């Protein structure tokens with residue numbers, strides 16, 4: 245067993261080493277070199293590790309993957325969000341596609357590929373990348389750092405309201421492609437912006453996406469972040485997100501996992517200033533054989549911060565859901581308010597969910613609560629609706645729409661909400 | 676319209692209905708009274724098709740159809756409406772969206788075309804006025820945070836929207852203040868017609884002053900033990916149930 249695992253890891257690293265130079269190298273070759281050292285020391289994650297207990301990675305490690313720029317032309321219009329008037333930044337197979345993107349740089353906001361960074365911006369990007377992820381020795385984050393296919397850095401000057409949302413589209417096509425895109429960004433102090441990320445497959449072929457998103461939210465800044473996951477049944481998707489919040493900042497993230505064969509979201513939030521506010525919402529709807537895993541970390545480092553987490557799942561067929569919610573309240577983080585809730589509805593006897601809240605509290609003057617529920621629909625509600633003439637299917641759909649609607653309604657931007665609602669409707673998951 | 680013969684029903688293997696008979700003809704209003712726990716709500720639930728209640732014997736025919744073979748939604752589509760004694764709160768399901776979907780599924784079943792958004796709104800306006808239901812309430816989640824009385828009014832509002840052939844009102848009067856009682860009763864009376872029948876379950880004569888029944892039945896220990904005209908309700912109001920219980924014992 246041991247040797248097979250090692251050799252798979254080494255095969256993967258060898259093939260990446262010979263096919264790609266990390267786009268982070270443009271900033272400083274030291275960063276990827278040190279990530280490669282980290283990778284040498286780490287095992288390819290497996291269910292033997294607590295963090296990966298419920299999510300089998302052998303289906304990834306047993307496959308041979310290829311980093312490949314797309315040469316095909318695809319119609320990506322279904323991934324554009326109607327009427328939102330966003331700047332769109334398109335990645336296909338982990339490579340930035342300038343022709344498909346609209347990037348409007350101006351004095352207040354800069355959005356540039358790593359390869360075009362220069363001078364002060366380059367220095368800022370370097371700091372941002374070095375500071376966030378070097379603290380996390382996770383295999384997949386290190387893998388992205390070592391072999392990043394393409395990256396975008398954005399910088400919002402202080403006291404800027406960015407009116408137009410930025411929509412990052414991460415799409416994939418072709419058999420067995422591996423994409424390792426990266427977004428690194430800084431929301432300057434007193435600024436406000438809205439980011440949307442969406443993930444999808446252009447041809448439903450087998451693909452692996454290993455993305456890193458790292459964003460610093462400076463003092464008194466505000467970031468709203470919507471994440472729409474629409475990948476195919478053949479996709480493996482590992483998304484490693486790091487958000488660091490400074491004093492008085494506000495952050496709100498919605499993780500809407502509509503589809504994905506095998507998804508692992510690693511969402512990490514660091515409340516690294518006083519009086520920060522953080523909201524995490526999410527829903528997941530595994531159907532067929534889909535496997536959706538959400539690992540979240542909310543790390544309260546300093547006092548007077550509040551975090552609010554709500555994740556809801558409806559699990560159909562043989563679908564599997566994993567929720568692991570870590571909340572750390574460090575010794576300095578007095579007067580913390582931290583709330584977490586995870587609720588699941590099982591739609592079939594074969595559906596499974598593993599849910600685990602992990603609260604580690606090292607300060608004494610705090611208010612923290614967590615709760616998880618897993619069950620079926622309230623029979624009396626179902627009967628009430630049916631007794632009024634609604635068919636059983638529509639009644640269930642109505643109840644599940646209401647259930648995840650609580651999460652969807654927290655999405656501020658109406659165009660994102662409509663976009664997701666329309667997709668849910670065509671998938672027969674929304675009424 | 677509705678014929679119940681020798682109905683036996685259990686819940687959690689507890690015998691509740693024990694040989695119940697009832698015949699309701701078009702246009703009639705039947706009041707059912709009886710002590711707590713005698714099986715009135717059970718009868719209502721069995722008629723509406725609640726699956727927890729097992730029917731172990733007997734038959735129910737509704738307009739020539741075997742009701743017991745129909746799913747709850749099909750019973751509603753055939754024209755049965757139950758106003759619940761305890762209406763359920765359903766957070767996140769909009770009263771109005773749900774009602775529109777229900778109405779359209781009923782219409783679809785009946786071979787009618789879907790109601791237009793405009794006609795639907797007109798209907799909502801008209802019917803919510805009928806029971807003086809606050810327009811705000813129609814837009815909220817089903818019964819969520821409604822007061823007891825508001826829930827009951829919402830039931831009657833839904834009944835008015837769906838225009839059933841047979842409406843079963845399970846203690847719709849309980850929890851209503853005096854004005855609301857009159858409003859709800861007027862709403863019901865406005866819907867009375869030679870084709871539409873009502874089964875009104877109540878503990879109080881007061882409601883029957885407004886909704887005058889053609890027949891009054893006493894349900895006791897799972898059977899209808901006494902039937903009469905509206906005067907029976909007055910007797911019960913004056914004397915309680917003891918004399919009926921005694922009659923049962925002596926028989």
Ligand SMILES: Nc1ncnc2c1ncn2[C@@H]1O[C@H](COP(=O)(O)OP(=O)(O)OP(=O)(O)O)[C@@H](O)[C@H]1O
Nearest residue numbers: 686687689691709710711712713714715716717718
């Ligand atoms: N889910 C249940 N499980 C066990 N027993 C039940 C259940 N539902 C009802 N019962 C029992 O069945 C009997 C009849 O109940 P039912 O609600 O039909 O009475 P009712 O005549 O409507 O009374 P009330 O006037 O108080 O509304 C009661 O003894 C009640 O406890």
Ligand SMILES: [Mg+2]
Nearest residue numbers: 715716717760
């Ligand atoms: Mg009752």
